[in-house]
Amino acid sequence: MLKLDILALAAHPDDVELSCAGTLVKAIDSGKKAGIVDFTKGELGTRGTPEGRMEESAASAKILGLSARENLGFRDGFFVNDEAHQLEVVKMIRKYQPDIVLANAVDDRHPDHGKASALARQACFLSGLVKIETEVDSVKQMPWRPKAIYYYIQSIPHEPDFIVDVTSTWDTRMKSILAFKSQFHDPKSGEPETYISSPKFMQMIESRGIHYGHEIGVTYGEGFTVDRKVGIQNVFDLV
Numbered sequence: 001m002l003k004l005d006i007l008a009l010a011a012h013p014d015d016v017e018l019s020c021a022g023t024l025v026k027a028i029d030s031g032k033k034a035g036i037v038d039f040t041k042g043e044l045g046t047r048g049t050p051e052g053r054m055e056e057s058a059a060s061a062k063i064l065g066l067s068a069r070e071n072l073g074f075r076d077g078f079f080v081n082d083e084a085h086q087l088e089v090v091k092m093i094r095k096y097q098p099d100i101v102l103a104n105a106v107d108d109r110h111p112d113h114g115k116a117s118a119l120a121r122q123a124c125f126l127s128g129l130v131k132i133e134t135e136v137d138s139v140k141q142m143p144w145r146p147k148a149i150y151y152y153i154q155s156i157p158h159e160p161d162f163i164v165d166v167t168s169t170w171d172t173r174m175k176s177i178l179a180f181k182s183q184f185h186d187p188k189s190g191e192p193e194t195y196i197s198s199p200k201f202m203q204m205i206e207s208r209g210i211h212y213g214h215e216i217g218v219t220y221g222e223g224f225t226v227d228r229k230v231g232i233q234n235v236f237d238l239v
Contacts, residue, residue, distance in 0.1 A: 160225060
């Protein structure tokens with residue numbers, strides 16, 4: 001069994017890269033194991049193909065140094081937060097037994113993001129219930145509930161509850177974003193321009209990182225929101 005310290009759940013390939021990849025890489029650089037489970041293949045995206053997105057996801061995983069990356073194959077745009085989908089996410093949580101889960105923004109421009117956020121939150125709780133039985137490859141899984149779930153911030157700006165200094169991993173984060181070359185600005189591409197393929201979108205990503213970094217006195221930051229208050233052992237844990 002491969003146990004992860006931190007698992008990021010995402011509605012679409014590239015959600016994590018655009019929002020919290022620096023945090024994952026920082027954890028990996030400190031010796032932790034990290035992974036991503038994407039819910040869909042982003043097949044409704046205007047640019048590129050599902051097959052191409054899978055290749056880009058694999059390329060990004062190598063750049064980030066992930067220990068695992070999976071795709072659940074949910075229907076892009078049409079997956080719902082019901083029992084069947086919850087159980088598939090529960091299987092991933094029990095498979096990798098993460099201490100921390102990172103999930104989509106609780107509310108965002110793309111309706112899949114809010115749905116995925118609620119789905120992740122409920123699956124994290126259900127995963128800890130003994131009477132919910134799951135198995136993978138005919139092997140019964142044991143209950144597992146992550147210690148914490150944090151929500152990364154996406155298109156709609158939210159006031160973060162905490163900010164991670166990702167200055168040291170920002171360049172790697174940006175390389176992982178650009179691995180999704182079908183989705184972002186390419187003046188040679190003949191495909192239609194989209195919300196995220198505009199150069200202004202990448203400028204927003206850069207400026208938001210700078211803004212969050214400025215709030216904590218560093219160059220770049222990534223913000224997160226929480227359901228519950230974050231506790232610390234002592235005041236020296238605070239920057």
